[in-house]
Amino acid sequence: MRALVQRVTRASVTVDGEVVGRIGPGTCALIGVTHDDDEAAARALAAKIWHLRLFDDGEGRMNLPVAEVGEAGGEVLVVSQFTLYGSTERGRRPSWVHAARPEHAEPLIERLVAELRDLGARVATGRFRADMAGELVNDGPVTLLLEV
Numbered sequence: 388m389r390a391l392v393q394r395v396t397r398a399s400v401t402v403d404g405e406v407v408g409r410i411g412p413g414t415c416a417l418i419g420v421t422h423d424d425d426e427a428a429a430r431a432l433a434a435k436i437w438h439l440r441l442f443d444d445g446e447g448r449m450n451l452p453v454a455e456v457g458e459a460g461g462e463v464l465v466v467s468q469f470t471l472y473g474s475t476e477r478g479r480r481p482s483w484v485h486a487a488r489p490e491h492a493e494p495l496i497e498r499l500v501a502e503l504r505d506l507g508a509r510v511a512t513g514r515f516r517a518d519m520a521g522e523l524v525n526d527g528p529v530t531l532l533l534e535v
Contacts, residue, residue, distance in 0.1 A: 388428045388495070389419040389471045390533040394441045398464045398523035400513040407519075408511035413461030414441065414453050415523050418499060419471025420492035421485050429495045431535040433502035436463065441529055449529070454507060463503055466513035466521060467496045489516055 392414050399409040416436050437454055442461070444450040453461035469492065473481035486492075493515050503510050513519045 388424045388432045388535050391417040392531050394526045394529035396524045396526045401520045402514045402517045407514050408464055410462035410464045410511050412456050413463055415464045417466050417468035419468050420487040420495050421472050422487050426498050428535050429498040430502050433499045435533055437506045462509045464511045465500050467515050
C-alpha cells in the first residue's frame with residue numbers, strides 16, 4: 388500500500404457538488420492499493436499515518452504526530468487513489484496494471500479507515516469509485532510518500 392500524505396490546515400472532497408468529507412488541521416492521505424496488499428498492510432499503514440511526526444512542537448521542529456495536533460488531536464481525510472500505482476515507465480500513457488481491482492482495494496481502504504478510528508483518529512473519507520473533487524490547503528508545504 389502507498390499513501391501520499393500531506394499536512395493540511397483544511398481539506399475536503401466533493402462528489403456531485405456534495406461535500407462528502409471535510410477536515411480541519413490534520414493530514415490528507417491519498418491511498419493506493421496494489422494486488423498483494425492485505426489487512427496487515429492496511430493496519431501497518433494506518434499506524435504509520437497516525438504516528439508520523441509531521442507537525443511542529445513548541446520549538447518549531449516537526450516532532451508531533453497528527454494525534455497531538457490541537458486539543459482533541461488532528462483529523463485525517465482518507466481518499467482512495469488508484470493512480471498512485473500508475474506507471475509511466477513506457478511512454479506517456481500511464482499503465483494501471485499495478486493498481487488493485489476495486490473488489491480487492493475497497494475492503495482494504497475500509498480496514499485502514501477502521502484502524503485509524505481504533506487508534507483514536509477522527510476520520511473523514513472520500514467515496515470509493517466516485518469522481519471526486521479534492522480541495523486542500525497544504526501546510527508547509529509538507530508532503531510525504533509512505534509505503535508498507
